[in-house]
Amino acid sequence: MSEMTSRARVLAALKHExxxxxxxxxxxxxxxxxxxxxxxxxxxxxxxVSPTKLFDVKQLMALPEQAMMDWAQTDVIGxxxxxxxxxxxxxxWKPGTLPDGxxxxxxxxxxxxxxxxxxxxxxxxxxxxxAQRPKGGLYFDEVYAPLADAMDEADLDKHNYPEIxxxxxxxxxxRAKDLYENTNYxxxxxxxxxxxxxxxxxxxxxxxxxxxxxxxxxxxRYLERLTKAYITMMDRYLGVVGQYxxxxxxxxxxxxxxxxxxxxxxYHDIFLPFHKEIFxxxxxxxxxxFVFLHSCGSVYDFIPDLIEAGVDALNPVQTNxxxxxxxxxxxxxxxxxxxxxxxxSTQTTLTFGSADDVRREVEEMIEIFKVGGxxxxxxxxxxxxxxxxxxxxxxxxxxxxxx
Amino acid sequence: MTIFAExxxxxxxxxxxxxxxxxxxxxxxxxNINDIVNDGFISAMGIIGEKFKNGEIYVPEMLIAARAxxxxxxxxxxxxLLTTRDYIGKxxxxxxxxxxxxxxxxxxxxxxxxxxxxxxxxxxxxTPEKFVEAVVTHQPQIVGxxxxxxxxxxxxxxxxxxxxxxxxxxxxxxxxxxxxxSAQFAEEIGADSYASDAGVAIEIAKKLVS
Numbered sequence: 001m002s003e004m005t006s007r008a009r010v011l012a013a014l015k016h017e018x019x020x021x022x023x024x025x026x027x028x029x030x031x032x033x034x035x036x037x038x039x040x041x042x043x044x045x046x047x048x049v050s051p052t053k054l055f056d057v058k059q060l061m062a063l064p065e066q067a068m069m070d071w072a073q074t075d076v077i078g079x080x081x082x083x084x085x086x087x088x089x090x091x092x093w094k095p096g097t098l099p100d101g102x103x104x105x106x107x108x109x110x111x112x113x114x115x116x117x118x119x120x121x122x123x124x125x126x127x128x129x130x131a132q133r134p135k136g137g138l139y140f141d142e143v144y145a146p147l148a149d150a151m152d153e154a155d156l157d158k159h160n161y162p163e164i165x166x167x168x169x170x171x172x173x174x175r176a177k178d179l180y181e182n183t184n185y186x187x188x189x190x191x192x193x194x195x196x197x198x199x200x201x202x203x204x205x206x207x208x209x210x211x212x213x214x215x216x217x218x219x220x221r222y223l224e225r226l227t228k229a230y231i232t233m234m235d236r237y238l239g240v241v242g243q244y245x246x247x248x249x250x251x252x253x254x255x256x257x258x259x260x261x262x263x264x265x266x267y268h269d270i271f272l273p274f275h276k277e278i279f280x281x282x283x284x285x286x287x288x289x290f291v292f293l294h295s296c297g298s299v300y301d302f303i304p305d306l307i308e309a310g311v312d313a314l315n316p317v318q319t320n321x322x323x324x325x326x327x328x329x330x331x332x333x334x335x336x337x338x339x340x341x342x343x344x345s346t347q348t349t350l351t352f353g354s355a356d357d358v359r360r361e362v363e364e365m366i367e368i369f370k371v372g373g374x375x376x377x378x379x380x381x382x383x384x385x386x387x388x389x390x391x392x393x394x395x396x397x398x399x400x401x402x403x
Numbered sequence: 404m405t406i407f408a409e410x411x412x413x414x415x416x417x418x419x420x421x422x423x424x425x426x427x428x429x430x431x432x433x434x435n436i437n438d439i440v441n442d443g444f445i446s447a448m449g450i451i452g453e454k455f456k457n458g459e460i461y462v463p464e465m466l467i468a469a470r471a472x473x474x475x476x477x478x479x480x481x482x483x484l485l486t487t488r489d490y491i492g493k494x495x496x497x498x499x500x501x502x503x504x505x506x507x508x509x510x511x512x513x514x515x516x517x518x519x520x521x522x523x524x525x526x527x528x529x530t531p532e533k534f535v536e537a538v539v540t541h542q543p544q545i546v547g548x549x550x551x552x553x554x555x556x557x558x559x560x561x562x563x564x565x566x567x568x569x570x571x572x573x574x575x576x577x578x579x580x581x582x583x584x585s586a587q588f589a590e591e592i593g594a595d596s597y598a599s600d601a602g603v604a605i606e607i608a609k610k611l612v613s
Contacts, residue, residue, distance in 0.1 A: 117528075119528070132503065133503075134500070134501050134502070134503055134527075134528040135501075135528075136500060136501045137501040137502065137503070137528070137555070138501070138552070138554050139503070139552065141503040141504070143503075205506055206466060206509065209462055209463040209466050210463065210466050210467055210470060212463050213417060213463045213464065213466075213467045214417070214467060256462075256582075256600075257582050257599070257600075258458075258599055258600050259458045259461070260461055261461060261462050262461050262462065262463055263460070263461045263463075263464070266461075266463070346553070347553060347582065347583040348583075348585075351553045351583075352553075384552070384553045384554055385554050386553070386554055
């Protein structure tokens with residue numbers, strides 16, 4: 001087979017046609033990337049000197065630059081939202097440092113305040129602390145649940161639902177056109193579409209879980225509003241970048257380590273109809289586009305419904321969670337869904353194993369997943385701080401050899 | 404059905420209003436308060452924990468049961484202060500330093516309360532010093548440590564080392580849990596046990612003190 005371009009390779013894999021070699025993703029999304037501290041360690045190890053852009057402040061993630069994308073041989077690039085996390089724009093930068101003291105570029109608007117206990121806090125325009133990072137910690141967590149006390153539809157109507165501004169559309173159009181015309185990468189567009197997880201954030205974790213049981217009607221009214229907002233947003237989004245992006249991303253963590261977070265029946269009855277409405281609408285507006293869903297943990301029981309909803313690719317394929325055995329997944333669902341991830345367990349092997357352990361796992365996973373297409377190589381979720389450069393080198397070099 | 408069985412049933416169903424009304428009825432009938440707690444709430448939460456562990460129910464079902472139990476305990480609260488409640492023991496629990504994730508920790512905390520433990524929840528981002536201080540103050544039998552991130556797992560080790568240094572390690576049993584935690588890791592850092600979920604945690608806590 002003659003050498004395919006990266007874009008053609010990813011499209012073939014998503015169509016379940018075996019490409020010349022399995023595609024690799026290095027950092028195209030906020031769940032297939034790398035922590036900035038681990039990234040700086042890796043660059044130092046490889047002798048690559050350049051400033052690291054911290055594009056995702058919440059998760060402390062680096063925006064891979066060209067030299068590193070070349071090193072990893074990525075086939076996919078991300079089209080990120082203008083403000084990927086915590087409302088911080090990624091078009092203007094200033095020098096800063098990471099929690100380990102190494103240098104980076106920070107979003108210009110990132111001006112957190114330090115609270116009494118030494119943690120850092122970010123506020124929204126109304127003065128609410130929306131996210132907090134504990135002293136010594138690496139992650140900001142979202143701590144503001146605006147709908148925690150919502151009683152009725154009137155309260156739901158007062159809520160701000162996701163949207164996309166004209167200014168952002170201009171930014172995205174320029175960026176997408178440039179990537180499409182001047183690179184061969186498949187372009188993976190971030191959207192922020194999320195139903196179950198958005199509810200967790202808007203209502204607060206416990207409140208949301210309880211209301212799903214005790215007030216399913218109010219939950220449905222909320223999801224209707226959210227769905228309507230996403231559909232409007234996606235019409236505007238696809239109107240300008242639809243011709244350039246091959247994949248759009250959604251995220252909804254539905255699993256825990258040991259099993260589903262909510263019952264598959266509740267997902268089927270309450271959430272599936274809305275996921276389906278959004279994804280089918282996107283596909284009608286932009287025929288040929290693929291839907292990528294990030295959903296952590298043990299999600300085996302949801303996969304048939306996710307396929308029905310229109311999900312084409314599942315990430316991160318957390319192979320160390322319950323019922324997420326790679327062979328079983330490939331055998332049962334490999335013809336209907338692309339596994340985007342699953343290349344090496346970040347919670348176990350990649351973080352705590354040796355480079356040889358990493359090599360062995362990557363070899364085994366690629367052998368299982370790459371057959372017949374339907375696979376894009378990535379480790380399970382983001383590479384965390386503290387993962388050694390040696391292990392990351394083993395991860396990507398083995399993938400390049402085996403794919 | 405006895406009133407205790409009715410309270411148990413309503414608790415398992417997560418019917419907070421039902422539990423409140425039934426608990427009030429039971430009080431009017433002048434039944435023993437500890438019987439309401441043991442045969443109603445604790446018995447219900449034992450079954451809920453078992454079902455959760457077996458994958459028959461999920462987080463929302465467990466949460467509404469715990470809320471229903473709390474509603475019932477609230478009715479009893481003024482009286483519980485006057486009588487002695489027979490707790491299984493005392494447990495302190497918290498998410499370790501650097502980590503703000505409390506979903507799993509809160510479930511374990513609720514389930515321990517439901518299983519009849521006196522639980523002191525220290526919250527999130529708890530430093531080793533705070534754990535030591537709490538052990539000194541409350542003298543629990545169990546210390547539960549939670550972490551979601553691979554990068555905060557080392558704080559579990561530091562917490563156990565702080566307990567050793569303070570001469571308190573052999574006075575408590577340490578249980579660790581959280582997404583990246585394993586039995587092997589628990590052993591490596593010198594914890595007494597690893598709990599894979601909230602249902603397992605209450606079983607282990609009971610075993611460790613019996």
